[in-house]
Amino acid sequence: MTQTDAPEPPRLLPPQLRRAWGMPQQPGKRGRRPSLELETIVAQAAGLADTGGMASVSLVRLADALNVTTNALYRYVDSREELDVLLREYALADPPLTATTDDWRAATREWAGALRERYLRHPWLADLTLTVPITPNALGWLEALLAALESSPLPAPDILRAATLLDGYVRFQFITQRDLGAWTEHPLSDRDVVEQVAPLIDARGYRRVAALFGAGQYQEPTIATHDADFEYGLERILRGIAG
Amino acid sequence: MTQTDAPEPPRLLPPQLRRAWGMPQQPGKRGRRPSLELETIVAQAAGLADTGGMASVSLVRLADALNVTTNALYRYVDSREELDVLLREYALADPPLTATTDDWRAATREWAGALRERYLRHPWLADLTLTVPITPNALGWLEALLAALESSPLPAPDILRAATLLDGYVRFQFITQRDLGAWTEHPLSDRDVVEQVAPLIDARGYRRVAALFGAGQYQEPTIATHDADFEYGLERILRGIAG
DNA sequence: ACCTGAACACCGTTCAAGT
DNA sequence: ACCTGAACACCGTTCAAGT
Numbered sequence: 475m476t477q478t479d480a481p482e483p484p485r486l487l488p489p490q491l492r493r494a495w496g497m498p499q500q501p502g503k504r505g506r507r508p509s510l511e512l513e514t515i516v517a518q519a520a521g522l523a524d525t526g527g528m529a530s531v532s533l534v535r536l537a538d539a540l541n542v543t544t545n546a547l548y549r550y551v552d553s554r555e556e557l558d559v560l561l562r563e564y565a566l567a568d569p570p571l572t573a574t575t576d577d578w579r580a581a582t583r584e585w586a587g588a589l590r591e592r593y594l595r596h597p598w599l600a601d602l603t604l605t606v607p608i609t610p611n612a613l614g615w616l617e618a619l620l621a622a623l624e625s626s627p628l629p630a631p632d633i634l635r636a637a638t639l640l641d642g643y644v645r646f647q648f649i650t651q652r653d654l655g656a657w658t659e660h661p662l663s664d665r666d667v668v669e670q671v672a673p674l675i676d677a678r679g680y681r682r683v684a685a686l687f688g689a690g691q692y693q694e695p696t697i698a699t700h701d702a703d704f705e706y707g708l709e710r711i712l713r714g715i716a717g
Numbered sequence: 718m719t720q721t722d723a724p725e726p727p728r729l730l731p732p733q734l735r736r737a738w739g740m741p742q743q744p745g746k747r748g749r750r751p752s753l754e755l756e757t758i759v760a761q762a763a764g765l766a767d768t769g770g771m772a773s774v775s776l777v778r779l780a781d782a783l784n785v786t787t788n789a790l791y792r793y794v795d796s797r798e799e800l801d802v803l804l805r806e807y808a809l810a811d812p813p814l815t816a817t818t819d820d821w822r823a824a825t826r827e828w829a830g831a832l833r834e835r836y837l838r839h840p841w842l843a844d845l846t847l848t849v850p851i852t853p854n855a856l857g858w859l860e861a862l863l864a865a866l867e868s869s870p871l872p873a874p875d876i877l878r879a880a881t882l883l884d885g886y887v888r889f890q891f892i893t894q895r896d897l898g899a900w901t902e903h904p905l906s907d908r909d910v911v912e913q914v915a916p917l918i919d920a921r922g923y924r925r926v927a928a929l930f931g932a933g934q935y936q937e938p939t940i941a942t943h944d945a946d947f948e949y950g951l952e953r954i955l956r957g958i959a960g
Numbered sequence: 961a962c963c964t965g966a967a968c969a970c971c972g973t974t975c976a977a978g979t
Numbered sequence: 980a981c982c983t984g985a986a987c988a989c990c991g992t993t994c995a996a997g998t
Contacts, residue, residue: 491910495917506962506998532990545992546963554991604889606897608914613926620925632949634929639950642889643882646847650881654849667734671851674738682863683856686877706875707882713960714953749979749981775971788973789982797972 493556494563494609510540512550516560520596523561528601533557558602559609565596569614572621579712581622586644586708589615593648600649616641627716636715640708647707651700736799737806737852753783755793759803763839766804771844776800801845802852808839812857815864822955824865829887829951832858836891843892859884870959879958890950894943 493512518539522531533554537544551557570588575581593599607613619637628636668687675684736755761782765774776797780787794800813831818824836842850856862880871879911930918927 491914495914508962533992534990543964545965545994548992549962604892604896608910610917610921613918613923614921617923617926620929624925635946635949636953638893638946639886639890639953642893643885646885646889647882649847650885653847667851671734671738674853675856678853678857680856680860682867683860686863703878703881706878710879710882710957711953712957714955714957717956751981776973777971786983788975788984791973792981 491608493551494559496610508549510542510546510550512560515540515547515550516557516564519557519561520564523598524596528598531557531561531598559605562599562602562605563609563611565592565599566611566615569611570618572618576625578622578624578626579716581625582619582640582712583708585615585619585622586640589641589644590648590704593644597648597652600645600652604645639711639715643707643711647704651703734851736794737802739853751792753785753789753793755803758783758790758793759800759807762800762804763807766841767839771841774800774804774841802848805842805845805848806852806854808835808842809854809858812854813861815861819868821865821867821869822959824868825862825883825955826951828858828862828865829883832884832887833891833947836887840891840895843888843895847888882954882958886950886954890947894946 515536519531519536522535522539533544533547536557537547540547551560570585605612607616616637619640620633623633623636626633626636672684672687675687758779762774762779765778765782776787776790779800780790783790794803813828848855850859859880862883863876866876866879869876869879915927915930918930
């Protein structure tokens with residue numbers, strides 16, 4: 475007896491995606507009612523991350539903050555990995571509305587600025603493993619960017635590449651600034667260290683790097699320079715795209 | 718009694734940097750001779766990472782592979798964090814020689830290609846936390862890029878920003894391709910899933926994303942398209958920089 | 961069906977020995 | 980000075996209960 479005439483049960487999305495897409499897990503089953511909502515769990519996790527960074531988010535601490543046992547969380551989430559996916563979705567909630575302007579540069583700049591704000595608000599967003607957008611909010615951001623680029627001179631096959639370039643730029647630019655900032659606050663950035671390293675740099679013959687060190691370009695970035703640096707790279711990319 | 722007339726002992730670099738710069742730790746002290754070399758430890762760690770990814774590198778497994786106790790490693794390395802710094806240096810060993818050409822675009826392309834090869838050879842390089850270059854090999858790469866950009870039309874204050882842009886581009890471009898590739902091999906990329914997600918995308922009104930899905934642009938990137946995608950973004954950046 | 965208690969196989973790190 | 984043994988405070992995850 476073959477299986478062919480038994481109608482294929484509609485294959486479900488993997489649970490990870492199902493949850494991210496907000497689909498009910500086991501609709502209408504009965505028994506003890508859950509004491510938590512998935513949303514409050516994710517919100518709590520985001521709160522922990524906002525306060526102490528991604529390093530302070532663990533299932534143990536999360537459960538603790540929710541007054542539950544660690545294991546109880548596995549009723550709501552399949553794994554730590556899925557929690558991360560949901561955290562990403564949380565930070566990307568309410569993607570910007572599709573722009574209606576004809577000025578694709580302005581629309582793209584607006585998009586990039588909005589995404590950058592998400593990173594600034596939830597710096598841990600940069601710590602989540604980059605994944606191909608397949609979840610609703612991530613796709614919402616992609617949709618908005620595609621809309622912005624629609625009036626650009628780009629040929630169709632280049633639009634996704636340009637979108638990837640822009641999305642990646644916002645991300646890595648934020649990371650660079652964040653880590654550079656962390657370094658500046660770090661004891662290692664003491665003038666002392668720079669003075670210690672300088673002769674080593676000279677010894678290696680890195681004269682261009684030495685010049686940068688000498689010019690103090692490695693020190694004390696301010697918010698103003700942060701914004702200017704962000705704009706700089708974005709502008710170059712826009713010009714490059716415009717061809 | 719003040720401390721002022723006691724000559725300040727020459728402040729040493731933090732041990733982390735000292736080791737990365739190859740300076741002897743406690744020169745000439747005597748006692749039991751070390752059974753390991755720092756270099757073999759780092760090489761072994763890199764080997765583990767090459768084989769099983771960054772996730773398979775732990776002090777426990779590393780010590781095991783070296784036939785030592787975990788704690789013994791602390792004679793050579795201050796912390797796991799320092800091991801990561803040294804791993805980065807390992808992957809960036811022998812930075813490219815400073816280019817002598819006048820063609821800054823060609824030189825920059827060459828630089829970017831060389832860095833990309835490092836990522837391809839040691840994919841875990843992308844998993845290490847990005848830090849401000851203060852170690853010899855990282856600075857060597859920066860020096861080479863600054864040299865390449867020297868004949869460009871960039872004003873001096875923009876050179877470091879352009880360098881950051883290029884360095885970041887190679888990194889995030891690699892990450893994007895790697896993760897997209899991992900996703901394509903992943904069961905989630907089944908045609909089934911795409912078919913499952915498609916109606917959800919429609920329901921959200923993401924018509925541009927839906928078009929991409931329909932066109933199959935989300936599927937099966939090849940090495941050829943990888944190279945082409947890399948070139949695409951690099952070319953845009955170069956054009957943007959050239960102004 | 962939910963939640964707990966107990967347990968497992970891992971982490972990185974520290975301390976008090978031994979040689 | 981090096982290395983070991985033992986211990987600590989953490990991880991994520993699984994299983995067998997209890998209600």
